[in-house]
Amino acid sequence: MKKLGLIAGKGDLPKAIASEAKAQGYTVIAIALDPLADKSLSSYVDEMKQVNVGKFGKIIEALKQFGIKKAVMAGKVSKTLLYKSNITPDLRAVKLLFSLKNRSDDSIMLAITKELKKEGIELLDITRFSSRILTPDGVLTKRKPTKEEWKDIAFGWRLAKEIGRLDIGQTVVVKNQAVMAVEAIEGTDEAIKRGGRLSGSGAVVVKMRKPNQDMRFDVPAGGLDTLHAMIEGDARVLSVESKNSIFLDREKIITESNKAGISIVGYSG
Numbered sequence: 581m582k583k584l585g586l587i588a589g590k591g592d593l594p595k596a597i598a599s600e601a602k603a604q605g606y607t608v609i610a611i612a613l614d615p616l617a618d619k620s621l622s623s624y625v626d627e628m629k630q631v632n633v634g635k636f637g638k639i640i641e642a643l644k645q646f647g648i649k650k651a652v653m654a655g656k657v658s659k660t661l662l663y664k665s666n667i668t669p670d671l672r673a674v675k676l677l678f679s680l681k682n683r684s685d686d687s688i689m690l691a692i693t694k695e696l697k698k699e700g701i702e703l704l705d706i707t708r709f710s711s712r713i714l715t716p717d718g719v720l721t722k723r724k725p726t727k728e729e730w731k732d733i734a735f736g737w738r739l740a741k742e743i744g745r746l747d748i749g750q751t752v753v754v755k756n757q758a759v760m761a762v763e764a765i766e767g768t769d770e771a772i773k774r775g776g777r778l779s780g781s782g783a784v785v786v787k788m789r790k791p792n793q794d795m796r797f798d799v800p801a802g803g804l805d806t807l808h809a810m811i812e813g814d815a816r817v818l819s820v821e822s823k824n825s826i827f828l829d830r831e832k833i834i835t836e837s838n839k840a841g842i843s844i845v846g847y848s849g
Contacts, residue, residue, distance in 0.1 A: 581607045585648035585701065586625065587639065589655030590616040592828050593801055597654045598624040600709040609646045611639055616657060633661065636692075637672035640699050651696065652704050653797050659685065659765050684747040686790075689797045705795045710826050715802070715846045717822040720834055723843045725817050729784055732757060733819045736786030737849050744790030750800050751787045753815070755779040768802075769809040776813015785810060786847075788821035800825035807833050811840050822846030 584606040588594035594617065598608045602624075610617070610625040613633040622628045627646070631638045643651060661667055662683065669677065676695060680687045693703045707714070719725070725733060736754045739762075743749055749763030753775025760783055761775030768787060775783050789800050802820050810818060818837075820827065823846075827833070837844050 581605065583607050583609060583646070583648055583650070584704075585643045585646065585651035586610045587643075587651060587653045588612050588617040588621055589633075589653070589657040590618070591655045591801075591805070592618070592803060593656075593826065594618075594621055594654045595624045596713055596826075596828060597652060597706065597709045600712060601652075602626075604709070609643075609648060611642050613639075613655075613657060617655065632667065633657065634667040634669040634673055636676060636695070637670045640672070640696065640701070643696075643701055644699060648701060650702050650704055652706050652709060653689075654706060656767070658767060659683070659688070663765075685798055686747050686794070689794070693796065703796045706797070706799050706826075707795050710799075713826050713828060713830070715820045715822050715825045715827040717846045717848060720830075720844045720846060721837045721842065723838070723841055725784075725843045725845060728756070729817050729843070732784035733786060733817065733845065733847060734849075736784055736819065737788065737847065740786045740788045741791055741849075744788065744793070747790065750790065750798075751785065753779070753783050753785050753813075755783045769805050772806065772809040772815060773813050776810070776815050779813075779815075781814035781816075783813060783815040784817040784819065785815050786819045787825065788847075789824045793824070795824075801828060802826070802833075803828035804833060804836075807836055807840075807842070810842060815842070817843045817845065819845045819847045822848045 608625040610628040751763035753761040763771035
């Protein structure tokens with residue numbers, strides 16, 4: 581049978597990717613990044629091995645032990661781990677970090693991809709295993725954005741594309757065509773909460789892929805955590821790029837959004 585290595589971070593995305601890969605006939609071996617990956621992932625894969633997120637050498641060693649030639653990366657691995665954690669990187673991770681021209685997301689991920697390739701492991705495009713959970717086009721909720729909110733969506737789209745081009749983040753929070761928050765190292769959910777606090781209420785959240793997004797990693801994804809951050813920040817609209825982003829727990833999110841009076845839009849510019 582075909583084997584697929586799943587390098588799994590935080591959240592439910594690894595489970596969704598594992599389910600789709602198994603449906604495609606793959607034997608799925610998860611390398612669960614400790615302490616990020618959900619232990620319940622084990623029930624979605626054929627075999628799972630936990631490896632500390634800082635031990636890059638051991639991650640590669642585990643993939644090779646299982647005979648993995650093709651792999652995907654799924655789930656959140658916050659870059660804050662480089663600055664605010666007790667995780668000690670191993671020698672291979674340290675060498676990789678010192679080889680970087682900078683510590684932007686793209687620089688780190690492309691270096692990881694290159695190291696995997698040296699070991700005969702090809703990192704695959706995650707959308708090969710997420711066709712059923714890609715964001716559809718159009719308004720997905722009962723509530724539709726107002727005329728002013730549509731203006732904010734278009735305004736936020738232009739800004740999100742620019743911060744993506746600069747490899748800063750994928751999300752902006754706007755209100756009345758003014759920027760409330762820009763996603764950086766803190767991640768989408770924290771940016772939404774901060775933008776909500778600053779806007780008071782009624783903010784519009786726009787999330788999209790970078791103009792030169794490498795679909796092997798860091799593909800824009802929204803889930804229940806994103807919705808809960810919006811509810812906490814009293815935001816009113818979530819605009820996610822259609823067909824190029826992942827939408828987890830769609831039915832549940834739409835139901836909760838309808839109850840909260842939040843609009844969700846799959847938008848393509």
